[in-house]
Amino acid sequence: MTIKKLFVVLFFLLSCPVLLTAQDSVYYYDVNNRILASSEDAKISKEVKQVSSSCHRITVREKAGDSWVLLRRERIRTVEDGMQKVWRRENTFFPRSFERSIEEIHKGLYYFEERKSGEVTREGFSKTLIPLHLDGKVTEYYANGKIKSESIYSDNGLISNMNYNPDGSEYIHNIFYSVNQLPSYTLGTKFFKDFVMARIKEFELPVHEISDQVVIGAVIMETGELTGIKVLKGKVPSVNALLAETMKNLPGKWEPARLNGEVVRYFIEIPFNFSNDVSQLQFLEFSKDGQQLFWGL
Numbered sequence: 001m002t003i004k005k006l007f008v009v010l011f012f013l014l015s016c017p018v019l020l021t022a023q024d025s026v027y028y029y030d031v032n033n034r035i036l037a038s039s040e041d042a043k044i045s046k047e048v049k050q051v052s053s054s055c056h057r058i059t060v061r062e063k064a065g066d067s068w069v070l071l072r073r074e075r076i077r078t079v080e081d082g083m084q085k086v087w088r089r090e091n092t093f094f095p096r097s098f099e100r101s102i103e104e105i106h107k108g109l110y111y112f113e114e115r116k117s118g119e120v121t122r123e124g125f126s127k128t129l130i131p132l133h134l135d136g137k138v139t140e141y142y143a144n145g146k147i148k149s150e151s152i153y154s155d156n157g158l159i160s161n162m163n164y165n166p167d168g169s170e171y172i173h174n175i176f177y178s179v180n181q182l183p184s185y186t187l188g189t190k191f192f193k194d195f196v197m198a199r200i201k202e203f204e205l206p207v208h209e210i211s212d213q214v215v216i217g218a219v220i221m222e223t224g225e226l227t228g229i230k231v232l233k234g235k236v237p238s239v240n241a242l243l244a245e246t247m248k249n250l251p252g253k254w255e256p257a258r259l260n261g262e263v264v265r266y267f268i269e270i271p272f273n274f275s276n277d278v279s280q281l282q283f284l285e286f287s288k289d290g291q292q293l294f295w296g297l
Contacts, residue, residue, distance in 0.1 A: 024049050027131065031178050032259060034157030035133060044071075046131050054078045056130050076130055084130075086114075102129060109135070119143065124153075132156075142166050165230075172219045172228045175267045181258035183220045183266055187251065196272075199246045205239065210274040212236060214243050218270070222263045224253035232269060243272055 028042035029035060036042050045068060047059045056076045061068040072090035079085050082102050089095035098116045105111050105125070112132065113123040124138030134153035142148050146168050151161040163171040185192055214234035218226050229247050234240035247270070257266035 029156065031180050032157045032176070033178065035155045048131060058131055102126075119145065124151075127155075172221075172265065174265055175219055176257070176259055176264045177267055179257040179259045179264060179266055180261075183224075183257045183268070184255045186224070186253055186255060191252070192250070195250060196243075196246055199242065199249075203242055205242060210236070210239065212239070212274050214240055214272045214274070216243055216247050216270045216272070218247060218268055220254045220256055220266045220268060222256050222265060224256050226250060226254060233271075239274075 025048045026039075027035065027046045027048070028037075028039045029044040029046070030041060031043040033044060039045065043063050045061045045063075047061075049057045049059075051057055054077055058074040058076065060071045060073070062071050063069075072088060073095075074089075075087040075095075077085045084100040084102065085097065086100055087095040087097045098114050098121065100112055100114045102110050102112045108127055110126050110129060111123070112126055114121050120141055122138065122140045124134060125136035126132040127135045133156045135155065136153065138151045138153060140148040140151075144166060146166060147164050148166075149161050149163045152159045158176060160174050162173050163175060165171050212235050214236075215232040217228070217230050217232045219228040220226055226247065229244055231240040231244050234243075256263045258264065
């Protein structure tokens with residue numbers, strides 16, 4: 001075991017000393033995170049273990065075929081009445097942490113507020129303390145303090161949302177991020193790749209000199225139109241602009257996503273991974289969790 005891995009293991013063990021008499025609870029959810037009574041039709045599970053009087057561990061898994069695949073782990077320590085310290089590890093080596101304050105509004109309903117480095121990142125209402133089961137209005141914020149989204153939940157399932165850009169202007173509303181049936185590009189993967197490569201060659205993008213990941217976000221509407229295109233990540237403005245413009249000019253449409261049989265708006269993230277020792281697109285496919293398209297360059 002490397003020193004870094006040993007440090008992570010020790011960090012989580014020390015943050016939550018084990019209480020051997022603790023009991024486990026397991027919660028099940030559908031693809032839209034709505035609470036289910038059993039595991040029969042579940043897509044997500046959350047195993048909650050109270051490991052001490054002030055500390056809980058949460059393991060989140062996703063159903064993949066006949067198996068449950070690990071998505072993330074959380075450690076929640078209650079440091080005082082109504083205040084939690086949360087460590088969350090998901091696709092990262094080191095966990096990210098934030099604070100959550102909780103106030104009981106009335107029996108069975110709580111108001112929570114989450115802060116990162118002193119700034120509010122999310123606030124809203126939940127029916128439970130650990131884990132949160134969202135119910136009612138939940139607001140998320142950008143790092144600059146402006147509203148990112150205002151969503152309505154029922155039994156932890158997303159009902160609707162209002163979304164905004166970092167400058168405060170309106171984005172596309174009522175977007176879903178998890179669906180039963182993923183969207184698909186009607187002209188096919190090969191056409192998609194060939195179109196992107198043609199644009200890269202046309203504008204003489206120096207792929208051999210670039211080592212970066214550019215992430216383009218977009219919404220596939222109920223009509224199959226790809227819109228709301230924006231750069232989510234990327235170090236080189238000229239490269240970001242070229243790839244965003246490429247997506248805007250992509251011919252054809254998409255078969256829209258479906259949630260519980262209904263056509264819905266769906267947000268995708270398309271990462272373009274540039275490596276200066278590789279020169280061509282190798283694949284384009286949905287990631288294992290079905291939440292994004294993945295490009296290899």
